Amino acid sequence: MRCLACGAEMRLMDVRTDATTVCGIERHTFRCSACAHTAQRLMLNRVRIPITNLPVVSKAPVIDVQNGRPAAQSAWAKSIEKVNSKQADLKQRAAATTDWGSVVEKLSTALKQQAGAARAEALERAVEKIRGRQTGLPVRMADSEFDRVWYGQRPD
Numbered sequence: 001m002r003c004l005a006c007g008a009e010m011r012l013m014d015v016r017t018d019a020t021t022v023c024g025i026e027r028h029t030f031r032c033s034a035c036a037h038t039a040q041r042l043m044l045n046r047v048r049i050p051i052t053n054l055p056v057v058s059k060a061p062v063i064d065v066q067n068g069r070p071a072a073q074s075a076w077a078k079s080i081e082k083v084n085s086k087q088a089d090l091k092q093r094a095a096a097t098t099d100w101g102s103v104v105e106k107l108s109t110a111l112k113q114q115a116g117a118a119r120a121e122a123l124e125r126a127v128e129k130i131r132g133r134q135t136g137l138p139v140r141m142a143d144s145e146f147d148r149v150w151y152g153q154r155p156d
Contacts, residue, residue: 001030001041008034017045 001010010030018025024045031038 001039003032003035003037004039005037006032006035008032010037010039013038 002008003010010032012028013031014029016027016029018027026043026045028041028043029038030041
């Protein structure tokens, strides 16, 4: 949403649901990122409620009183039974799935250990490089002193 005062992007700061209405009206408060102008808008929010209170279809066959035979199951009863069986299947799948929290925790721990090892290795290489330069420094200083004497320059 754009600010009417300056045209900059507005950010959503607050959402309040209206408890007096049933249809899900919310009051959104926006604030401009540039000029701090505030605006309120009413939004319609349909609440998506899962269907959990479906009527239970009995498993016993329904007998038609007029002709004494089992009555055909209605389309409504078939669809309810199908939804109930799918919900039961989804619950079983959810129970059998992997606990992603522990998986993520293990991976993050492993990545932190790898990052720490990489930092330690880089630090070790830097220390070795500095030590190599420190050990070669007296030799280079002696060579430069030799060059000064050899080429007739005066030492400082």
